[in-house]
Amino acid sequence: MNRIVIRFAPKTWRDRYEAEVLEMLSQSPHPLLDRFDLLMTILAMRVDERMKNMWVSRRMIGSFGFVLALTGLAAMWFAAGHLTTGWAELPFHWWSAPTVIPVIFGLGVVGLAATRRGSTSTIATHKGEKAT
Amino acid sequence: MSPALLILLSLLEGPRHGYAIAADIEAFAGKRLGPGTLYGAIGRLVDAGFVIELPEVERRKPFQITELGQRHVQVETRSMAAIVRTAKARRVERPVADQT
Numbered sequence: 001m002n003r004i005v006i007r008f009a010p011k012t013w014r015d016r017y018e019a020e021v022l023e024m025l026s027q028s029p030h031p032l033l034d035r036f037d038l039l040m041t042i043l044a045m046r047v048d049e050r051m052k053n054m055w056v057s058r059r060m061i062g063s064f065g066f067v068l069a070l071t072g073l074a075a076m077w078f079a080a081g082h083l084t085t086g087w088a089e090l091p092f093h094w095w096s097a098p099t100v101i102p103v104i105f106g107l108g109v110v111g112l113a114a115t116r117r118g119s120t121s122t123i124a125t126h127k128g129e130k131a132t
Numbered sequence: 133m134s135p136a137l138l139i140l141l142s143l144l145e146g147p148r149h150g151y152a153i154a155a156d157i158e159a160f161a162g163k164r165l166g167p168g169t170l171y172g173a174i175g176r177l178v179d180a181g182f183v184i185e186l187p188e189v190e191r192r193k194p195f196q197i198t199e200l201g202q203r204h205v206q207v208e209t210r211s212m213a214a215i216v217r218t219a220k221a222r223r224v225e226r227p228v229a230d231q232t
Binding site for chain 2: 013016017019020021023024025028030033034036037038039040041042044045
């Protein structure tokens, strides 16, 4: 299972650390949690890798997610206004339930864009700094 | 505190391999780093030139902090110390009871 998870990591990183990561995972007292942690790191590395070759910045993607979530919220608010019991009834109609999707998706995009796990920006900040 | 800074702090004591770094961080910061977070951060630190990989010892790769990495720790800890000083000063000026 651990080998399957690590297969998704970028090759350069895998070549360098695969053996050690697998060893740590095999000795882990919380294997499920650590597998999830590894998956999230791999996802962030993949996103970072893609972002390097894209013209859109992390901030732009975050803004897109924010606008999407806001639009979804507005749709939810509009739908709730047309229901007899308001927000509580929202998930029970075919036309009102999907309004939740852009909110969840938008917030997910914001979260992914804001994650620092795979970001090198904080490290790069002081790279050129001189000691005083 | 970011995993990268915790790793650099751990390496100030001398070269260590991943497992020893994780154990040390758990001991001094009470924070457990999963293998993904740990080696993800180590990879970025190596790429940034803050840490170098030493030749393998018993199938484990020790890591060593570079001068650039030490400088980064200095800058970061200095900024943290300033934040702590400010927090303490503000708390002294305005006791908790008055903040309501």
